[in-house]
Amino acid sequence: MFNEDHRPREFSEIHGQKKPLKDIIAWLNTWPSSNKALLIHGPSGCGKTISAYVLKEQMNLDFIELNTSDVRDAETIERVVGNAARSKALFFSRKLILIDEVDNIKGRSDQGGMKALGKVIDETQNPIVLIANDPYKLPSSIRNRVDTIRFNTLRSASIKNRLKEISEKEGITVADEQLEEIAERSGGDMRAAINDFESLGNTVLKADVGMLSSRDSESSIFEGLTSIFKQRSTKCREIFFDVDKPPDEIIFWIDENMPRTYHPDDIACAYNYLSRADVFLGRVRRRQYYRFWAYAMDLMTGGVSVCHKKDLTFSKYEPPSYFRYLGKTKALRGVTNSLLAKIGGKTHSSIYDARAYIPLLGLACKDVSGGINVLKYFDLEYEEMEVICPKVVKDIFKAVEEAEKRPNDESETEAKQKRRPAPKPARGEQTSLFQF
Amino acid sequence: MNFEKPWTEKYRPAKLDDVVGRPFIVERLKSYVERKNMPHLLFAGPAGVGKTTCALALAREMFGDSWHQNFQETNASDERGINVVRERIKDFARTMSIGGNFKIIFLDESDALTPDAQNALRRTMEIYTSTCRFILSCNYSSKIIPPIQSRCAIFRFGPLPDGAIEEKLNMIADNEKIVIKESGMEAIKYIADGDMRKAENTMQAAAFLGKDIDEDLVYQVSSRARPEEIVDMINAAISGNFLASRRLLDSLLIEKGLSGEDIITQVHRQILELELPEERKVDLIDKIGEHEFRLVEGSNERIQLEALLARLAKKQ
Incomplete structure (x- = not known):
């Protein structure tokens, strides 16, 4: 790492x-x-x-x-x-x-x-x-x-400089433009940029090695993709015999890169074969009949390969973004699920049916007092409220907090009693960090 | 209009007699209450037509005040796997019923269980038959294995008749002191399509926007419920920008958590409303159907939806 x-x-x-x-x-x-x-x-x-x-x-x-x-x-x-x-x-x-x-x-x-x-x-x-x-x-x-x-969000120039230092220490030769691109894409997140750089650094290296020496018995997925995109033939299936990945992963590599590479007119044709291949993958899974993998592979490689009528310009291959996206949104999906479970518990509905309540609750939170009632009724946390009404969640929690500060007002303190009431008298003239 | 609780909860019938639009089902369920005994039940029908409501009301009448101790609601699709479900059932079934001869286990969405899991469930049902009754609820009874079906009295819940929805909405409107205009009522009934949960949710949401509920308010609300990204995704695809439409697809699948079937249903509806030559619409609907079929048969719904988007993106 x-x-x-x-x-x-x-x-x-x-x-x-x-x-x-x-x-x-x-x-x-x-x-x-x-x-x-x-x-x-x-x-x-x-x-x-x-x-x-x-x-x-x-x-x-x-x-x-x-x-x-x-x-x-x-x-x-x-x-x-x-x-x-x-x-x-x-x-x-x-x-x-x-x-x-x-x-x-x-x-x-x-x-x-x-x-x-x-x-x-x-x-x-x-x-x-x-x-x-x-x-x-x-x-x-x-x-x-x-x-x-x-700490402010890092500017991409700062990230690029750091990547440069690392690349020099690791002895990786990368063009400045490439580093700039990685830095730009990270959205100011150094850790993400370094991770991206590490994974990309390796693939660049690997692809280079793959091109230089065909002595390797294992072909890389990049060679496979190149063979699909460079010829119009069912022959490319042979390269995939040596790719050490299962068909249900290979299909995602093709799925990621084909539409980035193909001319728009050819994409539908190629997707038709990918979709047919996926049907065979589904049959394998349901029946545990692995012979179907052969058809799935032939369709996703040869099928996609014969679809490009126009010549292709080279483009860089990307790993399947879908899984990265899944990883990135894991936290958010966790919050959504816990929210839906709470709604489902109160409304006797499954997580699936509980979704139907979210637009209603969004409207209920239009004014702060309605929002407080939603918060109380479903016993929600901050992040869960954020899913329902991202724009007003801060106001709602501020209101709850203020209600807690009023010592004799018991009506609204139930929602978040765990939170400390009445803070100590302030030391300076500023009573809160957020009072300007 | 201030939010107190969802109207679906506030106005959920507590007694079987209060359930609207289900005279025959209610009558049979009441006979179980009179006899203080019942077989295992299988409730089949779409969402929002009263399956859970009938189960809850039945338990209330069967057990009176102690219904809470004698009734357990479990959701097959939310809990992870049949083993969790079985453990919960085991724990619940172990103790004696208070004020009755048996307890009731309500297993919602039981058609989400795989056939293997259903076989395991069948064994569990047999083991606890002396102390427990099961009410299984499902959307499609054909997805329930025959041995379970044969052990249950089957109740089919069709979509609620419009009259029943109207009766209930009028009752709520009176109680909440809101006015529902005729055009608003018609619109809600059209949108709800026999689904009481949807009808009540739509009316409550509309009541946040105005006191007199008319057609406009109702459609304003229902367009909120439809993810805008679906429209954006279709538009991006039709204008030929496949990659942009794919990004929107990912956000629908992952962030919004819609299922592939949800999305394809919405695409189907939306295509009919687009400004396209009628021949193209018919052709696209044929393709949508084909891809929904492949989605059911296939392994990964995202690939199938992408293939559909690519179809939309293709110039004729």
């Missing part, structure tokens, strides 16, 4: 975040002047956690860390962090308490975690650094107890 092998060890290796890094060091050096914890926030892959690690190494800090892989309920936070926080570090070493992904302290397994964290922040003798993607997801009890430093 490039991300592991090339983890920055020095400040100079963290690109594009000079200002926030300086701020962090300054904050640490003046601590405890502010009496608060530090919240570092910003989008994924912009260097928040990495910066903390480099800080640790460069400033020789003692490190207590808690991230999402740990249970973070009240007890654990009190035990691990609380003890560390209250004991002053010995000698000259300094202690730093790092809590990664604070916005993910939630759910049953982390019960009471936020409350315990608020208490630890008040009592700590050592600096505490919190890391989060979205500060709005934190309860006000935490937001009132932190100074914040924001």
Whole structure:
């Protein structure tokens, strides 16, 4: 993993975040002047956690860390962090308490975690650094107890420079334009860019090797694709005899790259054969009759191959995007499913039928009080509400929070009683981080 | 109009007598209540026609106040696999019924179980017959294996008659103090197509948009329920941009979580409304049908839907 092998060890290796890094060091050096914890926030892959690690190494800090892989309920936070926080570090070493992904302290397994964290922040003798993607997801009890430093989305130039450094260390020769493209596509996410680079770096290498030496007994999927796209013949099936992938994976490689390569007039013809091939794959699966694989393979290779009437220009092959997309949206789909399960539970409907309620609930959330009722009735979490009404979810939660602040108003506090009511009086003139 | 709870829940009949549009079914179910005994039941019919409602009302009347302890709702397609279902059934069946001779297990969407899983279920049914009655609900009774069918009294729930939907909606409208105009009622009945859940959801959603519910409000609501991406996807395909339409397809399949069959049904409906030569429409409908057939036969629905999009994208 490039991300592991090339983890920055020095400040100079963290690109594009000079200002926030300086701020962090300054904050640490003046601590405890502010009496608060530090919240570092910003989008994924912009260097928040990495910066903390480099800080640790460069400033020789003692490190207590808690991230999402740990249970973070009240007890654990009190035990691990609380003890560390209250004991002053010995000698000259300094202690730093790092809590990664604070916005993910939630759910049953982390019960009471936020409350315990608020208490630890008040009592700590050592600096505490919190890391989060979205500060709005934190309860006000935490937001009132932190100074914040924001990491901005990385510019693609910064990402490109870092990729360049890595490529030089790995001895991979890549054109600048290619690095630029990877950087551009990552949307400012360094981790994603490095991952993409790693997978692409290998395939570029592999394809090159494949072209140079046909001594390899195993053909790459790239050779197979090239054979389909370069000739109009059933012969290309033979290359696939040596491709070490099952037909139901090969079909996705062809499916990904054929429409990128073929002339629009030829795509329908090719898809007709892919679809016929898929029918045979379905028959294999249902009957466990593997002979049908032969027809599936012939149709998806030879069938697709004879369909291109116009000459093809070369294009770069891509791995099947469908699976990447599935991976990327896993979290979102998890949220949607838990939302549907909650709706289904209340309405006696299956997850499938529960979908029918989402447009209705979206309208119900048009005004904040309706939104609060939806929240209460289905007992939803922030992310689940976000699926129903992405535009007003913040207002709804703000309203719930404010209702909790009013001590005698019991009508609306039930929804989120777990959350801390009434934060301590503010120290400065600013009563909340978000009051400008 | 403020949201309190879904009207489907607020107005779900508590008693069998309150169930509209199902006189014969209700009569048979009431005879079970009188005898305090019942066979296993199989409820077959499309969504929103009263299968769950009848099961819940039956349990309430059979067991009175303790119905909650004696009734378990399980969803075959939501739970992962037959083993989870069996474990839940086992746990539930182990304890004695309170205030009755048996307990009722309601297994929704039982046609989502594979034939193997249904065979396992059949064994489970046999083991617990002395203490439990099963109510299986399904969309298509033909997907239930014959041995299970033969052990059940079969109840067929057709789409609800328009009269029943109208009766119920009028009752709700009175109670909620909203006015439903005749054109609005007709539109809801048309959209609901015998599905009470859809009818009530549509009316409640429309009530958020205005107090007097007319045709316009109803169609405004129902167009919200139809994912706009479907239209965008078809338009992208027809204008020849296959890759763009494929991206929209992926978002429908993955993010919106629609099934391939949902999407193909919507495409079918949408094609009829497009501005295309009538000959082309007929040809496309033939292709849609063919690809739905292949989708049922095939292995991956995405490939079949892509093939269909490629058809739409192809110039004649």
